[in-house]
Amino acid sequence: MHQALTFRPIGPDDESFLYEVYASTRAEEMALVDWTEDQQKAFLRMQFNAQHQYYQDVYAGANFQVILLNEQPIGRLYLARWSHEIRIIDIALLSQFRNTGIGTALLKDLLAEAAQAGQVVTIHVEKFNQALRLYERLGFIKTLDKGVYFFLKWTPSSP
Numbered sequence: 001m002h003q004a005l006t007f008r009p010i011g012p013d014d015e016s017f018l019y020e021v022y023a024s025t026r027a028e029e030m031a032l033v034d035w036t037e038d039q040q041k042a043f044l045r046m047q048f049n050a051q052h053q054y055y056q057d058v059y060a061g062a063n064f065q066v067i068l069l070n071e072q073p074i075g076r077l078y079l080a081r082w083s084h085e086i087r088i089i090d091i092a093l094l095s096q097f098r099n100t101g102i103g104t105a106l107l108k109d110l111l112a113e114a115a116q117a118g119q120v121v122t123i124h125v126e127k128f129n130q131a132l133r134l135y136e137r138l139g140f141i142k143t144l145d146k147g148v149y150f151f152l153k154w155t156p157s158s159p
Helices: 012-025 037-058 102-117 132-137
Strands: 005-009 063-069 072-081 085-093 120-126 141-145 149-154
Touching: 005 102, 012 037, 012 063, 012 072, 012 085, 063 102, 072 102, 085 102, 102 120, 102 132, 120 132, 132 149
Parallel strands: 085 120
Antiparallel strands: 005 063, 063 072, 072 085, 120 149, 141 149
């Protein structure tokens, strides 16, 4: 694990940062549309607000955390921990922190926690998401094709 990687619960003061993280995950997609910058921002703000509200409603009681590196916010990690399963609701890093090993380290720690507890780990991943290869390398298996995204499941190895 990276030396100074920590977490803290999201709060009202994090909304602009969380929006920045969300918008960074849609940058490639936005580069393909013929919209003005204002149109893109309005669209992304609407999508962010809808997603944020959905997560808060559907996953009430989940852990909504900001990922910190050397006490600076670099991403978000939203988890629902149930008795039989850990659901990764969302994991996203700002673009400059992607492909640095941070996401892999976070996921490996989460898988170790699940293995210790005998739990599966699940996540929905959009089909065009580059992180799909990472999940598959870590042992996640596609269990459902839901059109735009796959539902992936990781199961601890039997002793």
